[in-house]
Amino acid sequence: MKQKHIYRLIFFFVMAFALGSLAGKIYSHFTSDPRSDPDSAKNSQTSSASMTFQNENWGLGFQEEGKRPTGNASMEELKKYNAWYAADTDEKKIYLTFDAGYDNGNMPAILNALHKHQVHATFFVVGTLIREKPELIREIVDADHTIGNHTMTHPDMSGISTKEAFQKQLEDVEVLYKEATGKEMTKFYRPPQGIYSVENLEMAKEMGYHTFFWSLAYVDWYQDKQPSKEEAFEKLLGRIHPGAIVLLHSTSSTNASILDELLTKWEEMGYTFGTLEELVASESA
Numbered sequence: 001m002k003q004k005h006i007y008r009l010i011f012f013f014v015m016a017f018a019l020g021s022l023a024g025k026i027y028s029h030f031t032s033d034p035r036s037d038p039d040s041a042k043n044s045q046t047s048s049a050s051m052t053f054q055n056e057n058w059g060l061g062f063q064e065e066g067k068r069p070t071g072n073a074s075m076e077e078l079k080k081y082n083a084w085y086a087a088d089t090d091e092k093k094i095y096l097t098f099d100a101g102y103d104n105g106n107m108p109a110i111l112n113a114l115h116k117h118q119v120h121a122t123f124f125v126v127g128t129l130i131r132e133k134p135e136l137i138r139e140i141v142d143a144d145h146t147i148g149n150h151t152m153t154h155p156d157m158s159g160i161s162t163k164e165a166f167q168k169q170l171e172d173v174e175v176l177y178k179e180a181t182g183k184e185m186t187k188f189y190r191p192p193q194g195i196y197s198v199e200n201l202e203m204a205k206e207m208g209y210h211t212f213f214w215s216l217a218y219v220d221w222y223q224d225k226q227p228s229k230e231e232a233f234e235k236l237l238g239r240i241h242p243g244a245i246v247l248l249h250s251t252s253s254t255n256a257s258i259l260d261e262l263l264t265k266w267e268e269m270g271y272t273f274g275t276l277e278e279l280v281a282s283e284s285a
Helices: 002-031 075-079 107-117 127-132 134-142 163-181 198-206 229-238 253-268 276-284
Strands: 093-100 122-125 146-149 210-212 244-249 272-274
Touching: 093 107, 093 276, 107 134, 107 253, 122 127, 127 134, 127 163, 134 146, 134 163, 146 163, 146 276, 163 198, 198 210, 210 276, 229 253, 244 253, 272 276
Parallel strands: 093 122, 093 244, 093 272, 122 146
Antiparallel strands: none
């Protein structure tokens, strides 16, 4: 009986360990975020990394406050494809960009703050937004901002292998933009979610596009989990640096509420604002 009792205890211990391990794996699966933190060092490589992978997810590594982070491709590698993630400068200049997939009412506050501070921004817009809200696109353009191409349907572009399919994602946006504004679209491109391949970068270059990643962003896209003002300022003030290309989402209520104060704080830190057009011109000269 005593031996049987010992075997029973061993069995219970083994089962408890196995169930605990399984529960941990299930919890990890359902709580992991499929989208990486755009500022996460653990998702990035050093700036000397070689662009040899078929598919890459843009990531950053911040080593020192006030300094440009490393990206998982270097500035020199990106320049081969007319691509940037920051300006190569020690001048305290910021290039402000927004990604806009849809409209949820935050744009007026954003445009008002930009107008107040006389800041020119680039809005990387998904084609479906232009089709649904052409009047909003005209309002952005009339306010002297640039509309960039964020593809027609926001797919994982690295999975598009043919030039024809890649071109269609960008050219469909160009057509809608011209219908909405009567103007040709500025050929600035941002890959959805920062997912890209070397082939994609080459295709964009062949189409006459300049590709823009970013050197500062934060998790601001979850509508039901918006960052607090304090969380936003911790990232956006603590990690700002000379030549930064900043990515914000126009759908973020936090961004809409803090933008006026954020621009003021950056100005108080000695920063001024440039345009992507100026960046391209200065580095192409």
